[in-house]
Amino acid sequence: xxxxxxxxxxxxxxxxxxxxxxxxxxxxxxxxxxxxxxxxxxxxxxxxxxxxxxxxxxxxxxxxxxxxxxxxxxxxxxxxxxxxxxxxxxxxxxxxxxxxxxxxxxxxxxxxxxxxxxxxxxxxxxxxxxxxxxxxxxxxxxxxxxxxxxxxxxxxxxxxxxxxxxxxxxxxxxxxxxxxxxxxxxxxxxxxxxxxxxxxxxxxxxxxxxxxxxxxxxxxxxxxxxxxxxxxxxxxxxxxxxxxxxxxxxxxxxxxxxxxxxxxxxxxxxxxxxxxxxxxxxxxxxxxxxxxxxxxxxxxxxxxxxxxxxxxxxxxxxxxxxxxxxxxxxxxxxxxxxxxxxxxxxxxxxxxxxxxxxxxxxxxxxxxxxxxxxxxxxxxxxxxxxxxxxxxxxxxxxxxxxxxxxxxxxxxxxxxxxxxxxxxxxxxxxxxxxxxxxxxxxxxxxx
Amino acid sequence: xxxxxxxxxxxxxxxxxxxxxxxxxxxxxxxxxxxxxxxxxxxxxxxxxxxxxxxxxxxxxxxxxxxxxxxxxxxxxxxxxxxxxxxxxxxxxxxxxxxxxxxxxxxxxxxxxxxxxxxxxxxxxxxxxxxxxxxxxxxxxxxxxxxxxxxxxxxxxxxxxxxxxxxxxxxxxxxxxxxxxxxxxxxxxxxxxxxxxxxxxxxxxxxxxxxxxxxxxxxxxxxxxxxxxxxxxxxxxxxxxxxxxxxxxxxxxxxxxxxxxxxxxxxxxxxxxxxxxxxxxxxxxxxxxxxxxxxxxxxxxxxxxxxxxxxxxxxxxxxxxxxxxxxxxxxxxxxxxxxxxxx
Numbered sequence: 184x185x186x187x188x189x190x191x192x193x194x195x196x197x198x199x200x201x202x203x204x205x206x207x208x209x210x211x212x213x214x215x216x217x218x219x220x221x222x223x224x225x226x227x228x229x230x231x232x233x234x235x236x237x238x239x240x241x242x243x244x245x246x247x248x249x250x251x252x253x254x255x256x257x258x259x260x261x262x263x264x265x266x267x268x269x270x271x272x273x274x275x276x277x278x279x280x281x282x283x284x285x286x287x288x289x290x291x292x293x294x295x296x297x298x299x300x301x302x303x304x305x306x307x308x309x310x311x312x313x314x315x316x317x318x319x320x321x322x323x324x325x326x327x328x329x330x331x332x333x334x335x336x337x338x339x340x341x342x343x344x345x346x347x348x349x350x351x352x353x354x355x356x357x358x359x360x361x362x363x364x365x366x367x368x369x370x371x372x373x374x375x376x377x378x379x380x381x382x383x384x385x386x387x388x389x390x391x392x393x394x395x396x397x398x399x400x401x402x403x404x405x406x407x408x409x410x411x412x413x414x415x416x417x418x419x420x421x422x423x424x425x426x427x428x429x430x431x432x433x434x435x436x437x438x439x440x441x442x443x444x445x446x447x448x449x450x451x452x453x454x455x456x457x458x459x460x461x462x463x464x465x466x467x468x469x470x471x472x473x474x475x476x477x478x479x480x481x482x483x484x485x486x487x488x489x490x491x492x493x494x495x496x497x498x499x500x501x502x503x504x505x506x507x508x509x510x511x512x513x514x515x516x517x518x519x520x521x522x523x524x525x526x527x528x529x530x531x532x533x534x535x536x537x538x539x540x541x542x543x544x545x546x547x548x549x550x551x552x553x554x555x556x557x558x559x560x561x562x563x564x565x566x567x568x569x570x571x572x573x574x575x576x577x578x579x580x581x582x583x584x585x586x587x588x589x590x591x592x593x594x595x596x597x598x599x600x601x602x603x604x605x606x607x608x609x610x611x612x613x614x615x616x617x618x619x620x621x622x623x624x625x626x627x628x629x630x
Numbered sequence: 631x632x633x634x635x636x637x638x639x640x641x642x643x644x645x646x647x648x649x650x651x652x653x654x655x656x657x658x659x660x661x662x663x664x665x666x667x668x669x670x671x672x673x674x675x676x677x678x679x680x681x682x683x684x685x686x687x688x689x690x691x692x693x694x695x696x697x698x699x700x701x702x703x704x705x706x707x708x709x710x711x712x713x714x715x716x717x718x719x720x721x722x723x724x725x726x727x728x729x730x731x732x733x734x735x736x737x738x739x740x741x742x743x744x745x746x747x748x749x750x751x752x753x754x755x756x757x758x759x760x761x762x763x764x765x766x767x768x769x770x771x772x773x774x775x776x777x778x779x780x781x782x783x784x785x786x787x788x789x790x791x792x793x794x795x796x797x798x799x800x801x802x803x804x805x806x807x808x809x810x811x812x813x814x815x816x817x818x819x820x821x822x823x824x825x826x827x828x829x830x831x832x833x834x835x836x837x838x839x840x841x842x843x844x845x846x847x848x849x850x851x852x853x854x855x856x857x858x859x860x861x862x863x864x865x866x867x868x869x870x871x872x873x874x875x876x877x878x879x880x881x882x883x884x885x886x887x888x889x890x891x892x893x894x895x896x897x898x899x900x901x902x903x904x905x906x907x908x909x910x911x912x913x914x915x916x917x918x919x920x921x922x923x924x925x926x927x928x929x930x931x932x933x934x935x936x937x938x939x940x941x942x943x944x945x946x947x948x949x950x951x952x953x954x955x956x957x958x959x960x961x962x963x964x965x966x967x968x969x970x971x972x973x
Contacts, residue, residue, distance in 0.1 A: 236785075237785065238785055238892070238894070239785070240780070240784075240785035241784050241785050241786050414935065416935055416938065419945070419946050421898070423889055423895065423898050424644055424888065424889060426640045426643070426644070426819070426930075427637060427640050427641075427644075427929065427930040427931075427933035427934070427945075428933055430633070430636045430637060430640055430930075431633065431934060431935050433636070433812060433813070433814055434632060434633050434636070434812065447786075447787055447892060450787045450789075450890055451787070451889050451890070454789075454888075454889065454890060455888075455889075458797075458799060458816040458818065458819070458888070459799055459814055459815075459816055460798065460799035460814045460816070463798070463799075464811070464814070465811075481786050484786060484789075485786050485787035485788070485789060485890050486789065486890070487789030487791065487890070488789070488791070489789075501701060502701075512701060512702070513702060516701060516702045517702065521701075522701045592698065592700075592706065593700070593701075595701070596701075
């Protein structure tokens with residue numbers, strides 16, 4: 184039989200100690216550190232917040248592969264990948280500021296609340312100094328706001344909505360990926376060239392933030408070159424069978440269908456559109472055409488042969504022949520056996536850019552990192568000369584217009600680059616109407 | 631007018647899927663008295679039977695093509711399916727092309743087996759438990775099945791096209807003497823509707839015209855008395871569970887060319903199928919089929935632009951709205967019988 188020696192005094196003492204212990208490691212209150220999660224030992228921890236479950240789990244897995252590769256390269260392992268072609272030579276291959284890079288991962292589930300919870304846990308429990316990753320704009324905006332409050336840097340993963348660096352921009356957040364506006368600006372001239380300037384477009388748009396900004400961007404840039412928008416219909420995010428949305432397209436006098444859909448939505452809507460004979464259709468005396476503003480590998484794979492000949496845009500593609508892309512494809516391909524996706528590319532680049540900024544700033548302090556990234560110009564990372572614009576923390580670089588390949592040689596060889604749109608053509612003023620209403624505010628060191 | 635015809639056609643194929651799933655749900659509920667939330671997962675597994683068979687048919691060995699290179703500059707490894715080696719390329723291609731229809735033969739035994747194992751292994755232990763327990767355990771099972779499929783096949787949709795001969799669409803408008811090029815309808819959706827009609831007809835015929843079916847119907851009406859007559863009704867009900875699983879599975883197999891299957895496709899259908907069952911009347915097989923088609927067509931109409939422009943968002947709530955109206959006016963659903971789930 185056990186006996187407990189619990190006295191009133193003892194209980195009080197224990198509670199006081201426990202209470203103090205619980206109160207100590209809160210990140211939103213001040214402490215002895217100069218900034219949140221200041222690394223004091225010989226290591227530094229990065230937080231990779233990617234979808235590990237849910238519909239974008241495969242894209243998340245590719246992002247994680249890229250991050251693991253980046254960590255390996257930062258710590259001096261592997262062949263160094265794009266660190267060799269990167270124009271900044273600050274990184275030495277001995278971690279960041281001499282501290283070995285370690286990482287923790289979180290599962291965003293592609294849900295804003297889950298993503299915030301996993302980011303919060305990585306910051307509070309694991310001491311992550313920077314959060315990066317994600318496969319959705321909803322998640323990016325939510326996690327970016329959390330990082331701003333917590334005083335850590337957020338390096339966005341795959342997020343394409345204008346709002347991430349528009350109305351929802353934050354001083355602690357940075358986006359390397361391109362956005363809806365850039366897709367519109369890059370696609371419009373190619374479309375005018377291929378399909379003419381006298382076209383009637385019908386938009387099907389996913390009913391959420393990214394859908395709205397993409398529709399607006401594509402509509403504005405195609406209307407500017409003479410196209411007419413004859414219909415726009417919002418489709419629920421949970422929709423799987425799009426036949427009842429495709430059918431009215433047949434009744435309209437449209438001759439182009441724009442699918443502002445991503446992931447599974449796009450796979451299904453495109454498949455349905457092809458089933459209903461839209462690709463063989465003649466409307467207004469012209470061949471009916473379909474456009475997918477944002478392509479990703481998982482979409483091209485899911486839609487199979489239906490993507491053949493369909494135009495869209497991407498941030499990067501492994502078939503590019505610049506030195507940076509070649510180096511990245513080689514080290515990724517040799518480690519994992521297949522070429523990296525655009526999601527993997529943007530995540531790898533973001534991790535390296537963050538590390539480089541810390542190295543150049545000589546400090547992990549978020550405001551110092553922000554200063555080092557703002558207005559930073561670099562090259563050798565697969566997209567040509569690139570600028571991290573100070574006003575909105577958006578990267579400006581060339582945008583790729585791609586087309587579904589007619590004769591793919593493998594399951595990864597689904598898209599071909601038809602044009603590399605120069606950065607000047609996709610640059611916009613930071614207070615452009617599609618990005619208005621936001622302000623960076625001031626950087627937050629937290630602690 | 632064109633728009634109305636087109637939406638009716640659209641509603642038919644969606645309604646076919648609802649009707650097939652709801653039919654299986656009602657069979658299980660009517661015989662075993664179990665509310666089976668894993669039924670959507672059976673639909674999904676059926677779809678993955680098609681994926682599995684097309685993977686089996688395209689099992690390949692690597693041949694190195696020295697004339698081409700892969701993305702790293704090494705000689706390209708080309709996958710050559712074993713069926714090419716056995717039947718030659720032309721026949722091999724034809725077999726691979728017909729993977730989805732062939733999957734029907736593959737899916738029937740697999741689904742019956744899964745159904746029987748599910749019933750004997752798990753659900754039988756919950757017959758005497760409250761409906762809430764049954765819902766929880768079958769819902770849990772659905773999640774487990776989903777995660778297993780995701781583990782092996784990944785989270786992405788997997789394209790599983792119809793045979794080349796059925797991939798296109800035809801001009802239904804011109805066929806019925808209306809203006810051409812306005813009512814276009816894909817062949818496969820028509821095939822799906824026809825297939826659903828055959829399966830539904832077969833299930834009804836089986837229950838109506840066979841001794842086995844007669845006993846099952848008697849058991850549905852009064853299980854105890856049939857048991858007292860010395861008939862092993864449990865065994866027959868187990869087989870009915872297997873058949874219901876096969877119906878859901880076949881609905882899934884044939885659905886794959888319409889939408890690329892993914893691991894959560896069952897959940898997308900499950901909730902709506904329950905609404906279909908309730909609207910049709912719990913325990914009524916004709917009610918399930920009728921409500922399936924009815925709600926499918928209503929959903930199609932509600933997604934028309936003309937309708938959405940008047941009442942925004944109606945496309946997302948129409949089914950539930952109609953369900954509420956029907957349940958308020960006919961609390962037992964369209965063809966519900968007295969005494970079902972009312973004790």
